Amino acid sequence: MMANRLRTLLTMLGIIIGITSVVLLLAVGDSMKRFIAKELEQLGTNMLFISPGGDRAQQQRMRSGAQPALTIRDAAALDQLPSLAGAAPVLQGGFNLAVGNENATKTVHGVTPAMFKIRGWKVDKGSAFSDADVRAAARMVVIGRKIADQFFYKQDPLGKYIRIENVSFQVVGVLYGEGKQVDGGDLSEYVIVPITAASANLVKVQFPGNVHYVVAQGKSGGNLQDAIQDINETLRDRHHIKIDQPDDFRIDNLASFAETAQKISAGIALLLGLIGAISLVVGGIGIMNIMLVSVTERTREIGIRMAIGAKPRDVLLQFLTEAVVICFVGGIFGILLASGAAAGITATGKFDVIITLRAVIVACGFSSLVGVFFGFYPARRASRLLPVDCLRYE
Amino acid sequence: MSGLLIDIQQVTKSYFSGSVETQVLFGVDLAVPRGDFLAVMGQSGSGKSTLMNIFGCLDQATGGSYFLNGVDTLTLSRNELASIRNRTIGFVFQSFNLIKRMSVAENVALPLIYAGVSRARAHAKALLELERVGLKDMAKRTPNQLSGGQQQRVAIARALVGDPPLILADEPTGNLDTQTSVEIMRSFQQLNQERGITILLVTHEPDIAAYAKRLVRLKDGRVLYDGPSAEGLQQMNAITV
Numbered sequence: 001m002m003a004n005r006l007r008t009l010l011t012m013l014g015i016i017i018g019i020t021s022v023v024l025l026l027a028v029g030d031s032m033k034r035f036i037a038k039e040l041e042q043l044g045t046n047m048l049f050i051s052p053g054g055d056r057a058q059q060q061r062m063r064s065g066a067q068p069a070l071t072i073r074d075a076a077a078l079d080q081l082p083s084l085a086g087a088a089p090v091l092q093g094g095f096n097l098a099v100g101n102e103n104a105t106k107t108v109h110g111v112t113p114a115m116f117k118i119r120g121w122k123v124d125k126g127s128a129f130s131d132a133d134v135r136a137a138a139r140m141v142v143i144g145r146k147i148a149d150q151f152f153y154k155q156d157p158l159g160k161y162i163r164i165e166n167v168s169f170q171v172v173g174v175l176y177g178e179g180k181q182v183d184g185g186d187l188s189e190y191v192i193v194p195i196t197a198a199s200a201n202l203v204k205v206q207f208p209g210n211v212h213y214v215v216a217q218g219k220s221g222g223n224l225q226d227a228i229q230d231i232n233e234t235l236r237d238r239h240h241i242k243i244d245q246p247d248d249f250r251i252d253n254l255a256s257f258a259e260t261a262q263k264i265s266a267g268i269a270l271l272l273g274l275i276g277a278i279s280l281v282v283g284g285i286g287i288m289n290i291m292l293v294s295v296t297e298r299t300r301e302i303g304i305r306m307a308i309g310a311k312p313r314d315v316l317l318q319f320l321t322e323a324v325v326i327c328f329v330g331g332i333f334g335i336l337l338a339s340g341a342a343a344g345i346t347a348t349g350k351f352d353v354i355i356t357l358r359a360v361i362v363a364c365g366f367s368s369l370v371g372v373f374f375g376f377y378p379a380r381r382a383s384r385l386l387p388v389d390c391l392r393y394e
Numbered sequence: 395m396s397g398l399l400i401d402i403q404q405v406t407k408s409y410f411s412g413s414v415e416t417q418v419l420f421g422v423d424l425a426v427p428r429g430d431f432l433a434v435m436g437q438s439g440s441g442k443s444t445l446m447n448i449f450g451c452l453d454q455a456t457g458g459s460y461f462l463n464g465v466d467t468l469t470l471s472r473n474e475l476a477s478i479r480n481r482t483i484g485f486v487f488q489s490f491n492l493i494k495r496m497s498v499a500e501n502v503a504l505p506l507i508y509a510g511v512s513r514a515r516a517h518a519k520a521l522l523e524l525e526r527v528g529l530k531d532m533a534k535r536t537p538n539q540l541s542g543g544q545q546q547r548v549a550i551a552r553a554l555v556g557d558p559p560l561i562l563a564d565e566p567t568g569n570l571d572t573q574t575s576v577e578i579m580r581s582f583q584q585l586n587q588e589r590g591i592t593i594l595l596v597t598h599e600p601d602i603a604a605y606a607k608r609l610v611r612l613k614d615g616r617v618l619y620d621g622p623s624a625e626g627l628q629q630m631n632a633i634t635v
Contacts, residue, residue, distance in 0.1 A: 304491045307452060308552065309480020309508040311473045387479075388453040391491070 011290045012330040015370070018280030019334025019363050024341050025276040026359040029269025031352055036265045039179075046085070046218035047118070047254035050078070050231060070235075070249060071209040072112075072195060077234055078216055079114055083227040085219050088115035089211035091195050091203045098163045099151040106147065108164060108191045110198025118217045121187075126158045126173035129194050137196035141169040144188040148174050162191075167201045169193060224255060280366065283330070284374040291323055291378035302382055303390025316383035323375020324368050331367035335360055398461070399560055399592050400426035400449065405458035407444050407615075418444045420615040421458065426594065428559065431586045433595045433603035433623060435630075436612035443564070445612065446596050450483055450562045451475045463559065480509050484553025488565035490545040492537035492552075499524065499533040502552045509556060516555075523551040527581070543574035550581065554591075561585070563595045567602055579605040600627050 052070045070089065078087035091110035096103055115121070116128050129140045141162055148157045152171075161168045178188035199205060203212075218227040228251050235249050295302070302315055310318075335355070342353040407419040418441045426432055436442040447453035448460060451467055460467045463482050470478065484505075485491075492501045499520050506516035524530045527547040529540075537545050546566060553561050563582065567575035583605055585591045597603050609626035611619040619626050 300491075301493055304493060305504070305508075306476065307450065307479060307485050307491070308505045309476055309556075311476040311508070313473070314476075314508060386453070388447045391452065391487075 007290060008326065011286055012326050012333070014283030014286035015280070015327050015330030015367055016283075016334045016337060018276070018283035018370075019331045019367050020337045020341070021279045022273065022276035022366065023335055023338035023355060023359050023363045024353075025272035026269070026362065027338065027342050027353050027355045028345075028351075029265070029272045030356055030359065031354055033262065033265045033269060034354075035351070036261050046224060046227075048216040048218065048224070048228065048231065049252040049254065050087075050214040050216060050235070051212070051250050051252070053248065053250065069207065069210045070212075070214055071207075072211055073209060074235060074238055075112070075114075075211060075214045077238060078214060078231055081227070081230050081234060083219060083223075083230045085217040086114045086118045087214055087216035087231075088112045088118055089195055089214050090115070091198045091205070091212050093198075093203050095165045095202055097147070097151070097191065098166075099160070102151050104150065106189060106191050107185055108193060108198065108202060110193050110195035110203060112195055115192075115215065118215055119181075121190075121192075122176040123173040124176035125156075126171070128173055128192075134194040134196050137200045138194055139167060139169045139197050139201065140172045140194060142173040142175060142190075142192040143171060144175045144186070144190040145178060146186070146188040147191060164191070164193070165202055169197070224253065228253065277366070280370055284327075284370040287323055287326060287371065288374040288378060291319060291375055292381070294322075295319065295378050295382040298382075299385065299390045299393040302385055303387050303393065306385075306387035307391060312383040315385075316379045319379035319382050320372060320375045323379065324371035327367045327371030327375075328364065331364050334367070335363060338363075397427050398425050399428045399430075399463055400424065400594075401459075401461040402448075402455075403459050405445075405448060405455045405460060407441070407448065407453075408456045418615050419448075419455070422612075422615070422617055424610065424617070424620070426592060428592055429586070429590050431583070431593045431595070431605075431607040432610060433597055433606035433608070434610045434612065435596075435598060435600075435603050436618075437598065439614075440612040441615040442596050442612050446562060446564050446594075449594060450485060451479050476508075480505055481556060482558050482560055484550075484556065484558045484561045486546070486549050486553050486561060486563040486566045488568035490537070490542070490549045490569070492545055492548060494537055497534050497536055498529065498540070498548050501537065501548060502555050505552060505556045519555055520551070523555045524548070526554075527551045541574075542570050543577065546570060546574075546578055547581070550578070554585070558591075560592045560594065563593065565597055566595070567597070567599070575602065600630060603627060 050070065072089050075087050075089035078084060081087070088111055092107055094105050095108045097106050112134050113128055113131055116123070123142060128142055129138060133140055141164070143157065143162070151157070151162060152160060157171045157174060160171050162171060175187060175190055175192070178186060181187055195211065199208060216227070216231060218224045231251055232247070236247065239248055241248060305315060339355050342355050345351060345353045402422060402424050404421045404423060405419055406417065406421055408415050408417045422445060434442050434445065444453070448455050451462070454468060462478065465478065467475065467478065493504070496504070499517060502520035502523055503516040506519055507513065511519070521530060521533060524533055527550055529544060529547055529551070532540060532544065532548075537548065540548065561582070567578055570578065579602060582593055582595070586593050593606070595602070595606055603609055603623055604627060606623045609619065609621065609623035610617060611626060611630070619629065
């Protein structure tokens with residue numbers, strides 16, 4: 001094995017590349033799962049989205065002339081449910097924002113203060129509006145960082161006014177943080193006003209008090225199914241829906257989205273691992289090939305060893321050990337290489353790839369297994385040679 | 395256990411290549427008592443190498459019986475044969491057959507490693523045997539760095555390291571000059587006399603066979619002569635002259 005360094009190295013290269021790809025792809029898969037989990041956590045866990053209209057209810061009620069609707073008061077009732085940590089209504093729409101000559105169209109959210117608690121929004125400067133402000137339909141606005149930078153560059157936005165659809169709203173707070181939200185928007189580009197102010201000045205609704213949807217959060221540690229049940233009963237009761245009639249609302253569970261997303265990312269991770277495994281198998285075939293050559297080349301040595309007392313098992317173990325050592329050492333180089341590549345990817349800042357201990361153990365174990373698997377056939381062939389034939393071999 | 399180390403009766407050996415059978419040995423009888431020094435002579439094709447391989451448990455006879463050290467070798471498995479080669483027989487070959495990648499000491503220690511002796515003890519015993527053949531200083535070298543005579547002495551040390559009762563030497567001087575051949579043969583004589591090791595030597599050179607006590611001449615797979623070496627060699631001379 002040592003006698004032919006170049007050949008050993010080239011053989012090892014197959015394993016190195018195989019292990020590198022296994023480790024790296026496992027790490028990418030893992031990191032992707034973590035990334036998705038983190039994103040989901042940021043969106044909030046235990047979140048339920050209640051929107052007006054069930055599949056069949058919509059048609060039936062439309063026919064009878066009534067629009068399915070959720071109201072601010074529905075949300076307030078849900079907010080009181082013991083199985084919920086809170087519930088808050090939302091009215092939203094894209095509106096023109098303007099300060100002086102600067103103007104842009106942004107999504108404006110009309111909410112109640114309960115929403116700040118549910119979504120975990122923190123106000124960096126100033127403060128959020130209060131329930132009293134909501135009752136008064138006060139024209140107040142809390143804005144994200146980017147909005148603050150865009151409209152009030154290097155100025156303190158607090159107390160200043162933003163015109164939304166030509167209605168002046170006073171900035172009372174700036175949101176802390178940034179990042180994708182459940183509706184696809186970025187936290188730093190949020191524009192948040194009291195829901196009553198939105199309904200009075202911006203969003204057109206059929207009846208005052210109607211909302212687009214309600215966001216509810218289950219109690220942490222509580223059973224989300226119980227919460228869904230409670231919401232269902234409360235809303236059916238409030239909407240006077242008879243027992244044989246379908247719901248006029250829909251409850252979507254963010255946890256089930258999360259589960260789906262987790263399943264998809266686990267599937268992708270597995271796929272990536274398989275792709276890596278294929279290259280490892282190719283490397284293993286390389287090992288088998290070179291081991292067969294090595295057995296032929298060393299026929300005489302095998303004969304000598306057998307003559308002085310090596311049992312077939314000893315010869316088998318010798319060649320098997322060589323194959324496993326090549327694979328194991330190749331595995332270690334592969335892990336080092338993958339670590340380098342992972343650090344490189346992480347350094348680009350787009351995606352954090354961390355090589356976990358699990359990936360390293362799996363890779364080392366797997367490469368040793370490849371050694372045993374692909375080394376076994378040549379080793380067994382060596383062990384079955386007859387000593388007299390080996391000694392005659394030139 | 396009888397006093398015989400080797401007892402073969404009516405041993406035959408045939409090789410098959412495809413459906414063609416080639417018989418090499420035709421019923422060879424040979425009894426070798428402990429402490430004997432026997433030379434086997436014969437021209438190429440006489441079957442002496444085949445007989446040697448059978449003696450060394452490297453090959454098995456097609457027919458007849460072979461008792462080595464009281465054990466019927468024809469009934470043994472490959473593992474048991476390996477074990478016999480390891481403990482009972484020391485091999486010395488014409489082309490030395492040292493493993494080139496390993497140091498001299500590692501080569502000598504190898505039979506003990508296969509016998510399950512610890513590395514440290516095997517190494518110590520190997521150094522002792524190397525000292526006996528006068529090559530202790532060469533222990534860390536590789537075989538390629540040694541002369542032919544030195545390599546053959548390393549091979550002898552390897553053959554002796556497990557203290558076997560029997561040494562099989564297949565043309566041990568075939569690749570050596572006269573001077574070195576004499577040295578090697580003297581050391582065989584010494585081993586035979588001082589340590590009581592039975593030596594079986596295959597050669598086609600009468601000078602070398604002369605060092606043995608007893609001579610067996612083979613011709614066409616049959617024993618032509620079996621007796622004291624001096625007489626046997628005289629007979630041969632008479633024929634050739």
